[in-house]
Amino acid sequence: MADQHSTLRARRRAQTQQLIQGHAVRLFAERGYDATTVNDVAEAAGVSPMTVYRHFPTKEDLVLADQHGRLVAERVVAAPAADLPLVHRIGGALIGSAAALTGDDRGRAFLLTRLRLMISTPALRAKHLDNQYALQQAIIDALGEEAADPETAFHARAAASACLAALHTALVRWAEDDGRSDLPGLIAKALAAVFGESPLSPGDVAGR
Template identity: 80%
Template sequence: MTDQNSTLRARRRAQTRRTIQTHAVRLFSERGYDATTMNDVAEAAGVSPMTVYRHFATKEDLVLVDQHGELVAERIVASPAGGPLVRRIGGALIEAATVLTGDADRRLLLARLQLMISTPALRARHLDNQYALQQAVIGALGDDAADPDTAFQAQAAASACLAALHTALVRWAEDDGRTDLPHLIGKALAAVFGDDAIGPAR
């Protein structure tokens, strides 16, 4: 019973978090990021300002915070250990994008990216997110990043793959989501590493 209660609480927390973020992104898109306050978001979401701050410590977090690092890490862990780093990382990024653009959160993801691109304060904070994602990738590689030399190689591969990912995300946002994001990521990775680095052409 305790496990069921914990699962239920986690689901409710996730739903509240998603509701708050959805309303925040909508208000930022409609009114402008700078013109919208945390209190405005709380009122629109039907929660108290304290609840908003409990889930999102800063205004920037309302746009930038997500669980994508966990999703990418899961895909890397599931890939064959010892394989080419770029193929493992790139494949995980493509698989994660397939999941994220295949559900109801696709429009939210797109709106968040468009806000990030158009808002200077969010662009600056995005660098922190990139670093956190890089660390999640390296952590998921396990033994492939266990000593200083392999860790350096993993950092270089992760940085290059994430730069390709960023290029694909910007293009997808500029196209208003009309293009296929997994395909764009594969195309960006192939431009950097060649078709062989990411497997069969997508």
């Protein structure tokens, strides 16, 4: 019974976060990031400002917070470690999570709006670097014992950092193209530019 209550609370928390962030991103896009206050977001979402801050400690988090790190980490863990080099596993996870995030029109439009805000808003561009570090750490944590000692952790961080730099380049290109390009395909191309070959093609991860 306790587990059921915990699961229900987690689901309600996720729904509240999604509701608040959806209104925040919409208002930022319509009115401008600087011109929209947290109180405006709270009013639009039908919650108190305190509730907004409980779920999103800073205004920047209203745009930057996402499930990307969790999706990538899950896919890294699911990849067969014995069969694939680490950069292939990380690259495939990035491509696969991008395919999941852009798999429907609503998700694609939401991600595109968030990216435009990140690119056009100085405060968000600076904060985005923290998110990149957090995603890198999520990947390292997902590797568990594979990155337990300092030497393997160093190699894992280098691989993750290179893959994430390619991801960032692909995301910027996708936003500049107004989302008309295939994002997983752009990520694969960016990874191929870094490593000389694509860690995984979008077709390889489509069925995952």
